[in-house]
Amino acid sequence: MLSTRLLAAALLILCLACAPAGADEGGADNVLLGVGAHFAWIVFDAIEADLEAKTGRKISLYGKNSMLGAGCNAAIKLARQATENRETFGFVCCPLSAEEVEREGLIVHPLALEPILILVREDNPVDNLSNAQVRAIFRGEINNWQEVGGADKPIVLVTRLHCENRPGHWKTILPSPKDFRKTRLNVNSAATMIQRINDFSGAIGHTGSTWVFAPGDRVKALSINGLKPTAANLANATYPFFRQLSAITNRTPSADILKLIREAQHGPAFRRVAQKYELLPLGPQVQ
Secondary structure (H helix, E strand, C coil): CCCHHHHHHHHHHHHHHHHHHHCCCCCCCCCCCEEEEHHHHHHHCCCHHHHHHHHHCCCCCCCCCCCCCCCHHHHHHHHHHCCEEEEEEEECCCCCCCCCHHHEEEEEEEEEEEEEEEEEEEECCCCCHHHHHHHHHHHHHEEEEECCCCCECCCCEEEEECCCCCCCCHHCCCCCHHCCEEEEEEEECCHHHHHHHHHHHHCEEECCCCCCCCCCCCEEECCCCEEECCCCHHHHHCCCCEEEEEEEEECCCCCHHHHHHHHHHHCCCHHHHHHHHHCEEEECCCC
């Protein structure tokens, strides 16, 4: 079996290999190329037509099938490779540390805060947990649903601890992989996360709010401290689990890349997508 590192590298190569031929050539037909993590890709994909109208340029986006943290790594790789004749940018679902930003020569362009959903199977009678109960479950201090008002059933913990050297994301639950319960199912993709929660009636897991659930998925998001995972509850700092979605560029992005990102940050199409997925935009709207 390939190691996680080899799989991540393979995905990175695939992302870059999929770039249109025009992305390596100069001229008016040169596309604006974006690569990155699935959860940020959802945002850019939804507003691609609006971004093309704003810039007057063709845009190609890759990230639908990113996993294993390679989406963020591919975003950094491509952003650094931007040149005058190859206009590129990345998009990430994990905050980057100041040290990584400096080391890689990047500019981070914040898009939104995304709630991290705490998921259980829909037939679980528990609908709400406190943030302390969530953390106790993930630490392994609570191991049966009966302890939090549910059925007498073991808790099956499912985690996806990607990009573990970066701050934020799942670290709003617990700060380090060593803090999580040792007996758990650690999966390599959001799709597998949802599948495992479907598989086990006692399962609990986590994913970003931009994940698009299939009609047959038997999962639900819990309220935390009686609060739903909404943009309003992120804004007033009452919902505790979240991460930052961002675009990234090198330090000399082209004018059209900057125009694209500004529209993605502030434009009306982005606001509609943010409302759909309960994202909290990190900048004022412009018309």
